[in-house]
Amino acid sequence: MRIDVITLFPEFMAQSAALGVVGRAAERGLLDLHGWNPRDYAEGNYRRVDDRPFGGGPGMVMLIEPLRACLAAARAADPAPAPVIYLSPQGRPLTQAKVRELAALPRMILLCGRYEGIDERFLEAEVTEEISIGDYVLSGGELGAAVIVDAVTRVQEGALGDAESAAQDSFEGPQGLLDCPHFSHPAQHEWGAVPDVLRSGNHAAIARWRRQQSLLRTWLRRPDLLDEAGLSKADRILLEQARQAPPE
Numbered sequence: 001m002r003i004d005v006i007t008l009f010p011e012f013m014a015q016s017a018a019l020g021v022v023g024r025a026a027e028r029g030l031l032d033l034h035g036w037n038p039r040d041y042a043e044g045n046y047r048r049v050d051d052r053p054f055g056g057g058p059g060m061v062m063l064i065e066p067l068r069a070c071l072a073a074a075r076a077a078d079p080a081p082a083p084v085i086y087l088s089p090q091g092r093p094l095t096q097a098k099v100r101e102l103a104a105l106p107r108m109i110l111l112c113g114r115y116e117g118i119d120e121r122f123l124e125a126e127v128t129e130e131i132s133i134g135d136y137v138l139s140g141g142e143l144g145a146a147v148i149v150d151a152v153t154r155v156q157e158g159a160l161g162d163a164e165s166a167a168q169d170s171f172e173g174p175q176g177l178l179d180c181p182h183f184s185h186p187a188q189h190e191w192g193a194v195p196d197v198l199r200s201g202n203h204a205a206i207a208r209w210r211r212q213q214s215l216l217r218t219w220l221r222r223p224d225l226l227d228e229a230g231l232s233k234a235d236r237i238l239l240e241q242a243r244q245a246p247p248e
């Protein structure tokens, strides 16, 4: 997948995508990431990309024309059509379902604002959709862009080995449940022992235990995600048994 990021700090995007799963995916050609700096397309001696807001008030607003020229250059760099996604607190909340939707695209262009924002006329003319990574305000859209690059890359076919499969992650799977607890060595520790079932070698029992833990954890921590109506009869029984079980 090709991802173009329009940002005043392309070096930030390059660094955030150079590590771990995303870095390896990029090395293997699963991610083709490009940064575009509007300042490179700004006119005049000072290469202005921002100016004071009409109507007064604090801060600066990013100007239309440098962004317009920068976006045109990014678009022209590859024939694949691409939605322009603006990262902002005013956007629709990012979900794993949206990540999956974006990951299926051949290409997307991520637009990162700074200062107080971008001239509304540019947003109206060029932005396909706005996405928020959470109800808080950051200094720019780059962290949101990095979140999308990471989340979309790790679900690309082949990005994770079987051992790391994204399919077992939180919010994956038909009901979008939270992930189950994970344990590794040592089996015995002053902070507790690994649940016996995980050492039993009984793969059916292990899968059942993990599903039950995902159901219980989702019910306890994120009941808003638990559409009980959407649960199978087997899942409802598993959850009920877990709810009734005495605390360990």
Ligand SMILES: Nc1nonc1C(=O)NCC1CCCCC1
Residues within 6 Å of the ligand: 087, 088, 089, 113, 114, 115, 116, 117, 118, 131, 132, 133, 134, 135, 136, 137, 138, 139, 140, 141, 144
């Ligand atoms: N929350 C968010 N989700 O995605 N982005 C977010 C953000 O807080 N972005 C910073 C603002 C800063 C002013 C310009 C527009 C982006």
